[in-house]
Amino acid sequence: MTSSAWAAQTLADQETGTAFEHLIGSLRGLQDSVTSTRPPAEVALAIAAELRAVAHRLDEFGVGEADQLAGAQMDYPGRSQACVPVLDHTAQSADEVRGTLQLSRFHLGRNGAAHGGVIPLVFDEIFGRLAGTDRPRCRTAFLHVDYREITPIGRRLDFTGRVERVDGRKIFVTGSLADGDAVVAEADALFVVLREGQP
Numbered sequence: 001m002t003s004s005a006w007a008a009q010t011l012a013d014q015e016t017g018t019a020f021e022h023l024i025g026s027l028r029g030l031q032d033s034v035t036s037t038r039p040p041a042e043v044a045l046a047i048a049a050e051l052r053a054v055a056h057r058l059d060e061f062g063v064g065e066a067d068q069l070a071g072a073q074m075d076y077p078g079r080s081q082a083c084v085p086v087l088d089h090t091a092q093s094a095d096e097v098r099g100t101l102q103l104s105r106f107h108l109g110r111n112g113a114a115h116g117g118v119i120p121l122v123f124d125e126i127f128g129r130l131a132g133t134d135r136p137r138c139r140t141a142f143l144h145v146d147y148r149e150i151t152p153i154g155r156r157l158d159f160t161g162r163v164e165r166v167d168g169r170k171i172f173v174t175g176s177l178a179d180g181d182a183v184v185a186e187a188d189a190l191f192v193v194l195r196e197g198q199p
């Protein structure tokens with residue numbers, strides 16, 4: 001996919017967009033249901049067949065990246081991107097963001113702690129949206145995470161993000177994730193504004 005995909009994104013009318021977001025919400029629910037249950041073999045096999053049939057129903061509606069709604073619906077907190085936890089922004093500017101999220105059973109690592117790879121995913125999402133607000137397209141060049149305490153699932157977490165410095169094409173950002181008064185993770189990252197023609 002070349003840089004032309006940046007310009008060509010096609011958004012949906014409201015009915016189609018809302019319906020698709022509903023579909024993604026159901027997919028998130030399914031991911032949690034599958035993760036948190038232990039069905040007997042015959043039930044697992046029957047559901048697997050049903051899911052294959054559901055996936056098959058979507059085949060005829062396949063589209064390229066420029067026309068997919070997943071990840072493109074910025075008006076929804078999860079931007080219809082099932083891979084990324086839903087972020088509820090409570091304050092947002094070009095320099096600072098705050099908000100909440102809740103990780104679920106799907107994001108579990110072990111022993112009540114979120115999977116360690118989910119935390120940088122969350123920060124990349126927070127920072128990517130922040131760095132891209134009122135600025136040209138940019139991509140993550142590095143992302144450093146300090147895990148201070150385990151990050152619990154099933155609880156409301158508070159996030160912050162802030163643009164610390166802009167130096168030419170370089171946007172330096174920092175942020176944190178907290179469970180009540182406890183900061184569970186901190187991160188800092190560099191985003192670099194893309195040059196013409198960069199994918």
Ligand SMILES: CCCCC/C=C\C/C=C\C/C=C\C/C=C\CCCC(=O)SCCNC(=O)CCNC(=O)[C@H](O)C(C)(C)COP(=O)(O)OP(=O)(O)OC[C@H]1O[C@@H](n2cnc3c(N)ncnc32)[C@H](O)[C@@H]1OP(=O)(O)O
Nearest residue numbers: 124125128129132133136137138139140141142170192195
């Ligand atoms: C998915 C969408 C992504 C874009 C979104 C942007 C805006 C849209 C708004 C909202 C979108 C909605 C949601 C977004 C949510 C999440 C976003 C996720 C973003 C990502 O997840 S995106 C995927 C992961 N990301 C990559 O896939 C990047 C692969 N990579 C490259 O594409 C190149 O590597 C690039 C372009 C980064 C730089 O390449 P380049 O050739 O253009 O520039 P160059 O190397 O010259 O660096 C220029 C100056 O940055 C310094 N510098 C560079 N890298 C450094 C490093 N690692 N450490 C320290 N300094 C570094 C140099 O030292 C120099 O500094 P100086 O100018 O002072 O010399």
